[in-house]
Amino acid sequence: MREGCHGIVILLLFGMCVNSLGAFVGVNLGTDVSNLPSASDIVAILKSHQITHLRLYNADAQLLKALANSSIEVIVGVTNEEVLRIGESPAAAAAWVNKNVAAYLPGTNITAIAVGSEVLSTIPQVGPVLVPALYSLHKALVAANLNYLVKVSTPQSMDMIPRPFPPSTATFNASWNSTMYQLLQFLKNTKSYYMLNAYPYLGYTSGNGIFPLDYALFRSLPAIKQIVDPNTLFHYNSMFDAMVDATYYSIDAFNFSGIPVVVTETGWPWSGGANEPDATIQNAGTYVNNLIRRVSNDSGPPSQPTIPINTYIYELFNEDKRPGSVSEKNWGILFSNGSTVYPLDLASGRATANSSTVYCVAKHGADEDKLQDGLNWACGQGGANCAAIQQGRPCFLPNNITDHASYAYNDYYQKMHAGGGTCDFDGTATLTTIDPSHGSCIYTGSSNSSSGGGVSPPTALGPSSQLPGASSKLQVSSYQLLIWVIFSWALMVSLT
Structure with missing residues (x-):
């Protein structure tokens, strides 16, 4: 039926907006x-x-x-x-x-x-x-x-x-x-x-x-x-x-x-x-x-x-x-009761749309020797609180130099950046707006905790409806909605 044509075009435009995310x-x-x-x-x-x-x-x-x-x-x-x-x-x-x-x-x-x-x-x-x-x-x-x-x-x-x-x-x-x-x-x-x-x-x-x-x-x-x-x-x-x-x-x-x-x-x-x-x-x-x-x-x-x-x-x-x-x-990430098989960093892809918090984390692929030096300095002379990355503590897993350095770098940065502390660590660190907290491991600066020891944030596989990068067909920015509305209005006018 002809009456469905403009609806199809609108849905196509909607899909194009979503696919750009x-x-x-x-x-x-x-x-x-x-x-x-x-x-x-x-x-x-x-x-x-x-x-x-x-x-x-x-x-x-x-x-x-x-x-x-x-x-x-x-x-x-x-x-x-x-x-x-x-x-x-x-x-x-x-x-x-x-x-x-x-x-x-x-x-x-x-x-x-x-x-x-x-x-x-x-x-x-x-x-x-x-x-x-x-x-x-x-x-x-x-x-x-x-x-x-x-x-x-x-x-x-x-x-x-x-x-x-x-x-x-x-x-x-x-x-x-x-x-x-x-x-x-x-x-x-x-x-x-x-x-x-x-x-x-x-x-x-x-x-x-x-x-x-x-x-x-x-x-x-x-x-x-x-x-x-x-x-x-x-x-x-x-x-x-x-x-x-x-x-x-x-x-x-x-x-x-x-x-x-x-x-x-x-x-x-x-x-x-x-x-x-x-x-x-x-x-x-x-x-x-x-x-x-x-x-x-x-x-x-x-x-x-x-x-x-x-x-x-x-x-x-x-x-x-x-x-x-x-x-x-044994490939599952969840047990049938919904609990996780192992600690999952399900929130790693999340960043609030208007987040003003930045985190200092280790660059993936950075030289491990430099990361180790940066980790040692942050936990020592830098004054970072590195208790959470010790064995048995919330941020010990994943047990690798990149994750441990990220936690230490961020703890140092959140405490010291107001006084001139930087996020560099011999080129092995970078700033991000993505909250690296995962499970019960909460990074300083996270909206869930300011002390690095709070409760687990809500988990997510993929972005939530409030986040940039979300790809659900119901998740679209106000700018895209405006374009959609203008286009729909113009199309209806042309059909009348």
Whole structure:
């Protein structure tokens, strides 16, 4: 009907405003859990942690109903078992969209359909119908007038890139050249994004010691161990960035550009068997906390520095019913009662819109020897109170030089900057408006406490509605709303 046209344009403008905002960190929800909470309880848990983005591996009716009016952005999944039927039958694709997407919009904020999970590397026999399935689902969305709200893509593993390092020479598996070209053409034509499952844990454990553990965990490396692409001379501070960049270079090898990469899965197991010594609570906590900090700085990998890396953590709960190794069952960041598996720096990406408080923190990637010197000086001659970073105290974890130096630097700065104290520490420190407090570790200057020992701030995965960088469709600045209103008024005038 014609009367819906101006509404579509307004929604498109609204989407453009939202997409210009910052990166987010979401979560995956697997359901192979013995004591899986009810759908309503899951939504309550998501809200309690201010999780704004969720990926489902199917289109669970109870969950999609419970998510209505929550503002949580949802990716729904076509299961691997459904891909073949949808790929062979446009009618089946239309029925799937009507049942699992159209029936829940606009109440449930469905933003994308993930078609299968690593289809090309796990069920290659279905590969020939994967791209036809994408096209059929997109056509069904067009028919339902929903293609402007819902994107279609398909998550692929790093196995599709046989040699991801150095990133500049990375290419997709040549045996899938035709399919990958068709996939990229589809993503380009529909303005969708490439879904990547990137696991530095797997890259590290299968690398036979080629890369150091710190590189996989986003921890700074000494200058002598810096990871550098010999062709571009780009420095890679984490395996995560290198994996994302390898994907961009693989896309570029087909002469496509402008297709963003979204990491639909990444994480670290917190428990493993005897042959999985690096699956520990400490490593998992370090990886996830550093991942959140990394994504929240709104930058891309070295080759695409202006494209933020939207990311989904694998996963919300431990799936104890999954087959396979011990680690397969222990990727969750929360227990099913909603409590955290390990201390989580869920607030690292948060900064109040009108915050006047600045914090002095260590630069990621700074030389560790200089950080140690700065830490020693701050806790000694500088007069910082460093009790909180001692073992057993609230800020001991994550137990690394960057986090400990950040706490000491900030305590010194908050006490001394009014009298001329600076945030430099031989070039290893920087100022930020993002509150680095996490869990029960409260930094001096935080709105939650001025003494560094108060209660935990509200947790968040992704920005809250008051924060810059928020990406929920209900979160938009007053300036953007003004533009939206003016545009809507002008359009209605032109239609009368």
